[in-house]
Amino acid sequence: MSEWLDSWYGSLDLAHRSMVNYESVIRVHIKPYFARRTVGEIGIMDHRAFKKHLKTVLSSENSRKAVLNVFSMAMDDAVSAELRKTSPVERHRRRGKYTKKKRERKKGMTPAAVEALARNAHAVFGPAGYVFMWTMATTGMRPAELYGLTREYCYPTWPGSDQRDDPDEAERYAEDVVRYGKGEGLMPAVRVERQVQYEGGGLQFFPPKYESLRTLVVPPFLAEMLERLLKEHNSRWVFPSISGGNLRSANFDHKYWRPIADGAKADEGPRWPGERLALPEVSAFTGKRLYLIRHGAKSWLDEDGHSRFAVESRMGHEVPGVEGVCSSVTVPMERAIMKTLQERWESVPGRMGDAAWG
Known part of the structure; x- marks a missing residue:
């Protein structure tokens, strides 16, 4: 996984701020969690466990979503690179308890x-x-x-x-x-x-x-x-x-x-x-x-x-x-x-x- 993430990140051509954010997400969260895993052996249950883990280390839903988005893109491209047949990321269906999204409260600016x-x-x-x-x-x-x-x-x-x-x-x-x-x-x-x-x-x-x-x-x-x-x-x-x-x-x-x-x-x-x-x-x-x-x-x-x-x-x-x-x-x-x-x-x-x- 570490080798693939390095290669994948090196292939990106994004705005400077996005590149900085992606590098931080990969280095701080994704690499340490999957350090001893290969790209091909990660499954749906591993993805669910990773989501659960992020809730213990990141209090912000937006921060967790940012990490999962980067992971999802890396896994999609791993499929395109023929390192695995399908992505382990679940989509288009909801599992578990429904949680209403929190919205930031704003007051009218005068x-x-x-x-x-x-x-x-x-x-x-x-x-x-x-x-x-x-x-x-x-x-x-x-x-x-x-x-x-x-x-x-x-x-x-x-x-x-x-x-x-x-x-x-x-x-x-x-x-x-x-x-x-x-x-x-x-x-x-x-x-x-x-x-x-x-x-x-x-x-x-x-x-x-x-x-x-x-x-x-x-x-x-x-x-x-x-x-x-x-x-x-x-x-x-x-x-x-x-x-x-x-x-x-x-x-x-x-x-x-x-x-x-x-x-x-x-x-x-x-x-x-x-x-x-x-x-x-x-x-x-x-x-x-x-x-x-x-x-x-x-x-x-x-x-x-x-x-x-x-x-x-x-x-x-x-x-x-x-x-x-x-x-x-x-x-x-x-x-x-x-x-x-x-x-x-x-x-x-x-x-x-x-x-x-x-």
Whole structure:
């Protein structure tokens, strides 16, 4: 099994994050459990025992499912490689006690809750923290895309600063210049071209998840804050950490996000220089994932009645069928999105705004 898993993994050609996850699953769970077995002798009962074993070592159903999916694919390909006649994985029928799937409980994201998160983020890593939260809430960008956002792909420098290194995108480059940017008749926007992930012990750029390169218009208030933020620091990263480095390197989820969402005492966690006050919890996000801000961003667009195609495209999702082939995101659609997001911002009483810069 170990030899087959090494060979099988070496044959894969997947996105970087998937390759990292598969390697971890194989090394930590599948190889140790089947260390002394051959590919051909593993049967249905072994698969059932493996599932039962995973329940004792992994509390998350999604984590167990990820391990079993990798095992299943490896066994399917073992059949194709003629190492066995059939897969030991049972499909298309349910055995044993029915267990209802648990769904993560979400609370509706309000502009006031985002403002509360932004204020806490300001105390943790300064003006970049305040703008980071409002950027995620209004663009729906994935965390790794925000960590990897650099000046050349951010308003007001983009699209004039676009690297334009893909000859197949020449038509888009030309359209971007007359559609987006700073100036009369142009729409402020950021360009999602990449994300940051660890590889070989350091941070590297990779395409966004599912190759979902896209342009995201931003409301006027956010355009002003992004422009001011980039004037205030010299980091290549739009949202630098307290030390000026990348937020991914700062272990954002644990060190930054948890105090921002859950609250913290005055002497707990990192703080922007001069900020040592206690942080109040934001009840809608206490104990919740940062990623739920992205979910909330989509809910806002849905609530405001925007085109399904415009919404899914903004989130970096493929729209299937004829709708996906025939539809396009138009200027009126983008201006409507800018308008409703601006109105949500303006609905927050006593928002920090310019005070984020002292």
